[in-house]
Amino acid sequence: MHPPGADTVLVRHGDLNTKSTTVKRYMLRILVENLEAALEDRSVSGAVDRRWHRPLITTDEADVEAAVEAAASTFGVVSASAAVTLEPDREAIYDVLAETARRHYTGGSFAVDARRADKRLPYTSEDVAREGGTAIWEAVEDEFEPEVDLEDPDLTFGVEIREEEAFVYLDSVSGPGGLPLGSQEPMVALVSGGIDSPVAAYEIMKRGSPIVPVYVDLGEYGGIDHEARAMETVRILTQYAPNFDLRVYRIPGGETVAHLVEEMETGRMLSLRRFFYRVAEQIAERTGASAIVTGEAIGQKSSQTAQNLGVTSRVTDLPIHRPLLTRDKQDIVATAREIGTYADSTIDAGCNRVAPDRAETNARLERLLAVEPDGLLERATAAANDADLIEP
Missing domain, CATH: 3.40.50.620 (HUPs)
Structure with missing residues (x-):
């Protein structure tokens, strides 16, 4: 399940973040190579962008779910999410959240998990979670009575905000974790x-x-x-x-x-x-x-x-x-x-x-x-x- 117009896969790694800068750079390069191989092996279109904290796979909506599955089968990946990319503008984020709610939120409880990587932005993660939740509520309240549950929601709307872009996603597919294959001896x-x-x-x-x-x-x-x-x-x-x-x-x-x-x-x-x-x-x-x-x-x-x-x-x-x-x-x-x-x-x-x-x-x-x-x-x-x- 993904937001309308999803064009990106957020790739999360875990153990790489515990490594020194030199080792992380080495392992990140291997991870990107393995992600590219996984996409090619499955005939999935996509380009891997080697970001320091969160590698990205740029693709199209037709292939985004297949790209998520390819990433989630790659050693070193903790989880992957199909996301839509947009400007880090609050109103734009709320519009996407509302559109996503109209497409996928059909009942039960929900929550907004918002994270802001760039602390210089003129709003906080809490602002986005609160105001984004309002946008979701208003988008569906004519269809059913929405319910907010911050502890154990039936549906979570994820938002990641960076300096130049933001991402909205729904599911996170678990990967195997560990280290990129090829980073140790055979x-x-x-x-x-x-x-x-x-x-x-x-x-x-x-x-x-x-x-x-x-x-x-x-x-x-x-x-x-x-x-x-x-x-x-x-x-x-x-x-x-x-x-x-x-x-x-x-x-x-x-x-x-x-x-x-x-x-x-x-x-x-x-x-x-x-x-x-x-x-x-x-x-x-x-x-x-x-x-x-x-x-x-x-x-x-x-x-x-x-x-x-x-x-x-x-x-x-x-x-x-x-x-x-x-x-x-x-x-x-x-x-x-x-x-x-x-x-x-x-x-x-x-x-x-x-x-x-x-x-x-x-x-x-x-x-x-x-x-x-x-x-x-x-x-x-x-x-x-x-x-x-x-x-x-």
């Missing part, structure tokens, strides 16, 4: 296609790090559906990063999985995890990635007890980041639904057949190495060297 993301790993990758992207997706093909223990769901979840993540390369490194792991199933009972899942980490380390060295990202959370699975995570992590010198470490499953599921990866992540792929009947929950590295088949890490290096790079 990381290798182990993606299985389950619920957790795509959410972990998304959370790392939200903090500015592009991902290098790595998928380990489990052979007969995974199958075509296992790979399909992994690729689909990565494809969904590409929608949040249209100007980044999210091709997937597909690792041949079927023979290794079969070997572990044949040779190991106790600790099998931990040795498989060590295999994954060493593969990720090899891909990180090849791509210049700075760390590994997984969807693990403490205690969610038997292989993810605090003790087991400590043991398996020692196979690599790279940091292993676990954005979901302390999150409850229902919270992770909610995020997966929100970002669009949940449906494909719940396809039954049968990979649970790898797990032994009796799980190891309190591993010790020395005991694990004593039963782990020789050459496992060499297998990981060879598998990484044989990786295919494919489009999701």
Whole structure:
């Protein structure tokens, strides 16, 4: 929903405002590039104006809602609003508020949220809120009895006033927040296609790090559906990063999985995890990635007890980041639904057949190495060297 004649998108960022001038300027440039890429990817017309406090997207009314959605899918954006641009003249603002009310205010309570950036203007935010509210009231009072509610209104009319222009808007569409993608170093993301790993990758992207997706093909223990769901979840993540390369490194792991199933009972899942980490380390060295990202959370699975995570992590010198470490499953599921990866992540792929009947929950590295088949890490290096790079 937007005011009649809306021609601008107000783009609000959050964490950028906590940065030094130099860092903010750097991140703002990246944010603008990503906004431009989001518009181009969706074939939405618009020009991005890199303003220091509030970037703007100039477009037309036909595309303004699509431009809002593009902005709201961009990492670093807290919210976006479709607005109409006008002179910072009080009477002009009141006229637009009245016209907007006649179009969209059909009952219930309302409020005016007015903000004045330029304190030199000869009126205050309170003046605009009060007098603008009167203009809205008078515009609709012949149709119904309006109601003012400053605490929890059904409809809020937003006004932002600057030195040379003002903006009137209605809705604010929430964005992901975080930092602009590309403002941090890339990381290798182990993606299985389950619920957790795509959410972990998304959370790392939200903090500015592009991902290098790595998928380990489990052979007969995974199958075509296992790979399909992994690729689909990565494809969904590409929608949040249209100007980044999210091709997937597909690792041949079927023979290794079969070997572990044949040779190991106790600790099998931990040795498989060590295999994954060493593969990720090899891909990180090849791509210049700075760390590994997984969807693990403490205690969610038997292989993810605090003790087991400590043991398996020692196979690599790279940091292993676990954005979901302390999150409850229902919270992770909610995020997966929100970002669009949940449906494909719940396809039954049968990979649970790898797990032994009796799980190891309190591993010790020395005991694990004593039963782990020789050459496992060499297998990981060879598998990484044989990786295919494919489009999701």
